[in-house]
Amino acid sequence: MNAGEKAAGDKAARHNADYWPRTRRLMLITIAIWAVLGFGIHFFVTAFNDIVILGFPLGFYLAAQGALIGFVILIFWFSRKQEELDSRYGMAEDE
16 A cells, blocks of 8 residues: 555545534434424423414314424535535535
8 A cells, every 4th residue: 555545545544534423413413403393392382372473272282283393494504514514525426
């Protein structure tokens, strides 16, 4: 193994050592937000029902529509952030 191959291998190892913790952190943040949207809103739905917007209790709206909208936004946010990570570390599919 020559010096160039060793340097390239060291660079790849540093990339992997940096890429996977960042990917794991992004995944854990996404799961935490998902848990808040999936369980947190429904846990406090009765407290939110005291607030009425356009004739509907806020808890009902958040449980029926707000969580779903949040999930869709979360999917697009996660996808964009993961694509940024993949591009930064040379793991993108289009490279």
